[in-house]
Amino acid sequence: xxxxxxxxxxxxxxxxxxxxxxxxxxxxxxxxxxxxxxxxxxxxxxxxxxxxxxxxxxxxxxxxxxxxxxxxxxxxxxxxxxxxxxxxxxxxxxxxxxxxxxxxxxxxxxxxxxxxxxxxxxxxxxxxxxxxxxxxxxxxxxxxxxxxxxxxxxxxxxxxxxxxxxxxxxxxxxxxxxxxxxxxxxxxxxxxxxxxxxxxxxxxxxxxxxxxxxxxxxxxxxxxxxxxxxxxxxxxxxxxxxxxxxxxxxxxxxxxxxxxxxxxxxxxxxxxxxxxxxxxxxxxxxxxxxxxxxxxxxxxxxxxxxxxxxxxxxxxxxxxxxxxxxxxxxxxxxxxxxxxxxxxxxxxxxxxxxxxxxxxxxxxxxxxxxxxxxxxxxxxxxxxxxxxxxxxxxxxxxxxxxxxxxxxxxxxxxxxxxxxxxxxxxxxxxxxxxxxxxxxxxxxxxxxxxxxxxxxxxxxxxxxxxxxxxxxxxxxxxxxxxxxxxxxxxxxxxxxxxxxxxxxxxxxxxxxxxxxxxxxxxxxxxxxxxxxxxxxxxxxxxxxxxxxxxxxxxxxxxxxxxxxxxxxxxxx
Numbered sequence: 210x211x212x213x214x215x216x217x218x219x220x221x222x223x224x225x226x227x228x229x230x231x232x233x234x235x236x237x238x239x240x241x242x243x244x245x246x247x248x249x250x251x252x253x254x255x256x257x258x259x260x261x262x263x264x265x266x267x268x269x270x271x272x273x274x275x276x277x278x279x280x281x282x283x284x285x286x287x288x289x290x291x292x293x294x295x296x297x298x299x300x301x302x303x304x305x306x307x308x309x310x311x312x313x314x315x316x317x318x319x320x321x322x323x324x325x326x327x328x329x330x331x332x333x334x335x336x337x338x339x340x341x342x343x344x345x346x347x348x349x350x351x352x353x354x355x356x357x358x359x360x361x362x363x364x365x366x367x368x369x370x371x372x373x374x375x376x377x378x379x380x381x382x383x384x385x386x387x388x389x390x391x392x393x394x395x396x397x398x399x400x401x402x403x404x405x406x407x408x409x410x411x412x413x414x415x416x417x418x419x420x421x422x423x424x425x426x427x428x429x430x431x432x433x434x435x436x437x438x439x440x441x442x443x444x445x446x447x448x449x450x451x452x453x454x455x456x457x458x459x460x461x462x463x464x465x466x467x468x469x470x471x472x473x474x475x476x477x478x479x480x481x482x483x484x485x486x487x488x489x490x491x492x493x494x495x496x497x498x499x500x501x502x503x504x505x506x507x508x509x510x511x512x513x514x515x516x517x518x519x520x521x522x523x524x525x526x527x528x529x530x531x532x533x534x535x536x537x538x539x540x541x542x543x544x545x546x547x548x549x550x551x552x553x554x555x556x557x558x559x560x561x562x563x564x565x566x567x568x569x570x571x572x573x574x575x576x577x578x579x580x581x582x583x584x585x586x587x588x589x590x591x592x593x594x595x596x597x598x599x600x601x602x603x604x605x606x607x608x609x610x611x612x613x614x615x616x617x618x619x620x621x622x623x624x625x626x627x628x629x630x631x632x633x634x635x636x637x638x639x640x641x642x643x644x645x646x647x648x649x650x651x652x653x654x655x656x657x658x659x660x661x662x663x664x665x666x667x668x669x670x671x672x673x674x675x676x677x678x679x680x681x682x683x684x685x686x687x688x689x690x691x692x693x694x695x696x697x698x699x700x701x702x703x704x705x706x707x708x709x710x711x712x713x714x715x716x717x718x719x720x721x722x723x724x725x726x727x728x729x730x731x732x733x734x735x736x737x738x739x740x741x742x743x744x745x746x747x748x749x750x751x752x753x754x755x756x757x758x759x760x761x762x763x764x765x766x767x768x769x770x771x772x773x774x775x776x777x778x779x780x781x
Contacts, residue, residue, distance in 0.1 A: 245371040245389060252361050253391055259343045259354040259367045266346065267386035267511055268317055268337040269541060276308045277540065280547040283307070284589070288550065288711045289631070290718045290780045298553040298707050301517040305333030308548060313381035320378045324349050331515035335545075343367070350374060350388065357391065366392065383541050386507065390535075414601035415668040415679050418486040421689060424599045424665070425770045431489045432699030439494040439520035440480045440688060441509055441527065479671045479680050480526055480688045487692035491699070494520050504538055506584055510545040519549065521698055521708035524691035525558045525590075526684030528582035528619075530567050536625060539583055543626065546589040550711035556590040557691040559683035560660035561619020564609075564735035565652075565752050565761075571738045577749035579621055579652040585659050586623035591713055592659040593687040594618040594763045595666025596730055607733025607755045607762040608666045608681070610746045615681040616739040618663065620753060620761035623656035631714040632658060634721055635759035643760070647751040661713055663730060663763035664690045682739075693770060697777045709777050719776055720758075720765050726773050727766040731755050735762050 273279070287297040299307070314334035321328045321339060326349065329338045339346070343354050351373035358365045372388050384390075422430060485493055496512065498505040505527070513519045531539070546556055560582065563571060567580035585592040595608035595618040608614040622628075628636055636658045640646070664686040668679040698708045709715075719726045736752025753761045 253357045253359050256356040256358055256365070259356050261342055261344050263340050264343050264346055264354065264367055264387070265338065265340045266388060267508070268339065269383040269386070269507075269511075270313045270317055270335050270337060271310055271381055271383055272308050272335065272544065273310045276310075277544050277547075280308055280544055280551065284547050284550045284711055285631070285714065288781065289714045295781045296706070298710065299551040301332065301552060304548050304551050305335075308544075309333045309335055310381075316377060316381040320375065321349075331511070332517060333514065335514050336511045350385070352388065359391075362392070364392065383537060384535075386504065390504070392504075415670050416600045416665055416685075417670050418483070420600055421483075421487060421665065424605075425693075425768065427487065427693070427696070427770045429696070429700075430487060432491050432696060433702065434490055434492050436488075436491045436695055436699045436702060437494070437520035438484060438488060438491050438522040438691060438695045439496055439524070440484060441523060441525040442480070442495060442497045478673050479669060479682075479685055480524060482671055483669065483685060484524060484688035484692045484695075487689055488695035488699070491692075491695050492520075504534075506542055507538055510542055510549075513549060513554075514545055519552070519554055521554055522691050522695045523554065523556045524688040525556065525584065526682075526687050528559060528561050528567075528585055530569060531581045531583040531586060531623065531625060534583050539587075539625060542584060543587050543589060546584075546587055550589055553708040553710040555691070555694050555708065555710060555712055557687045557694070558585045558587070558590045558592050559619075559687040560585045560592045560594040562595075562616035562682050562684075563738040564617040564619060564749070565621045566736075566738055566747070566749050567619070568738070570747050570749065571740065572745065572747055574747050574749065577747070577751075579647075579751070581621045581623050581656070581659070582619055585619065586626055586657050588626050588629040588657050588713075589711060591661050591690070591716070592620075592764070593683060593690045594620055594660035594663035595681075595683045595686045596663045596763060596767055597665065597667035599665060600668055604732075605665075605728055605730055605767060607663070607730055607735065609733050609735065609737060610740050611737045611743070611748060612733070614667050615741060616666065616683070617735050617737045618660070618666065618683060618733070618762050620658075620660050620735055620764075622653045622658050622761065624653045626657040628655055628657050629713075631717045632661075632759070635717055635765065639756065639759050639761070642758075643756055644754050647753070651751060658759070658761055660761070660764040661716060662690060662727075662765055663767050665767075690768075693768070693773065694777075696770075697774050700774060700778050704778060706778070709781065712777065715777060715780055716765060718780075724772070724776065726768055726776055728769060729757055729766045730760075730763040731757055733762050 286292050286294045289295060311334050314330065317337055326339055326341050347353060352369035354367050354369045356365055357368055368391060369388055496509060498508045561567060565579050566577050567582060570576040584590055596605045597608040597614045598605045607618050609617045640654055666683050666686040667681045669685045670677055671680045694709060701709060733755040734752050737746050737748040740746035755762045759765050
């Protein structure tokens, strides 16, 4: 299961600084290609030569030419209301036959066999894992591995300054993980305060499962155990099973355990407690990715790519600054998310807790600017922002730190992914009518706009270490909205239908048709970052304003669950 813990949410994550550099020929007649990384960004210090023990690498095999466009066309066909193929799902094997490049897979496998290395190939041939002694990998890659440490991150990792591989192999892959790129993760900022005694909490302005059910109109909160959902965790976060039990008892919830995959659980309690509270009875999986991974999102998507029947709903409460990610990596993540959509998988991602500026601007006004988050800006995920107000009996508004919200819902426009057709009308309407729009030279008005929807994200009651705290963040909003989709999948199952899958085209179709599904959120501005007190809050000169319709604070708004249930149960 997925329990996430005390953090107010998305705070974080990695900013991958060491990218797979440009490919260059070593010499005109050479059959080798060289790639190099850069450890100068950050505080990485080279230590001793790596010990001669086992080191894992991950090879991402290039997909078929045109795979990105093909996947997009297939996904829109099956996800758009009114399409003759709406609701169709592809099997794991069918996705592989359509998009994988098995010739490239064989090229890489032959190279590895020539070096007498054991390997494990994902079932569709898209990723290959190799675990071998350092000395043998150095011969394979023309590399010299050293240990590097970062005082800021508290990490020690094994990397090499460069690798050199045959040209035909280089042409068959996208990247080789855990070699030249360094993680640059950001610890999540914890926005939490003690919540007092149980009696005091009952009288305070906090969010409980009952608050969510009442405000959004959720009446049936239980699904069959065949309905699946999952949480992504990293940064050494894990959840406490005993805290989960305490939480379930305190709020009168069904006692359900959580399955972990692949690491041990510890204390990532926020995500798990609320995803399991809203969609009780669902089989919940907790995916934990090691902090030392070169790219925690790609490591996660690699794991899912090799899973023929992954959980149907996923929630990610993490994010990085998009400009600090190699475009090649973001493109591959995006395509893998599209492939999951073909199989009927829904992915929700927190939009961030620091408005338009993102987490590096917390307490640092020099970092102000428009810094969109990844993977929230991926066109094939549903980005979820945060609101506040109903927990205090007030109207729902965008969650903002300068209005007492502790965090500011993230949002804006991708600088890399273009605006998808499904949101074209809604975003164009915003750009044409938005009040106090920042200068268009400061953001990419043609980029994918985010978030898509929003959910309460302020003052969640979470049990941590046996005590109850109030926690705020979009890391609360994403698992709750994901649980809404799990409930809808449960309803669809009773109708003989499969999981709802990629929902964005339907959400925007409902908006374009003026459906009463959404609670329009029209108050708020996201120019400030997260902070506990006014002295801690960095407010930047520019941000976006909430307004009628879609906006880059709360997307289309929050949802009226009964209407959303009806629409997603019948339209696709």
